[in-house]
Amino acid sequence: YGSGIGTGGGAFSAGFTFGNRSTNFTVKTGFVFLHEEVQTGWWDQVNWVWNQGPTIVYGYPAGYASFSGMTEINARSQLVFDLFAGAGIGGTIVATGAAFRFGPKPRHRFQLGLSLVITDGFFIPVPIPNISYSFILPKFRE
Secondary structure, X not given: OOOOOOOEEEEEEEXXXXXXXXXXXXXXXXXXXXXXXEEEEEEEOOOOEEEEEEEEEEEEEEEEEEEEEEEEEEOOEEEEEEEEEEEEOOEEEEEEEEEEXXXXXXXXXXXXXXXXXXXXXXXEEEEEEEEEEEEOOOOOOO
């Protein structure tokens, strides 16, 4: 949004995870509020001066929910999914993705996936596959 000092926002959410490290399901819901301060005015072309107008503050409240999880296919691979839905004054958005996570060891995993975004009734397939690598740090003993 705007770049002024009066622009900002905040969010709060609550999430619950059920399951273990290799097979789990997470439900998360929350609320976000963004606000933007816009300085209005007009340019006087005769005198070459900017005439200052009133400051307008716009607010954008929105609620959102997310459902995600993973399930183990075998000892070396997992299926991962995510569904995010948000609705507010500006419209609605639903983003979803599914991925296949695999690797030779549990601490070293590659992930390949695809995504889809739906906003106000329009499907937006993301044609670029999501590729990532994750490394889990070892547990430090006390």
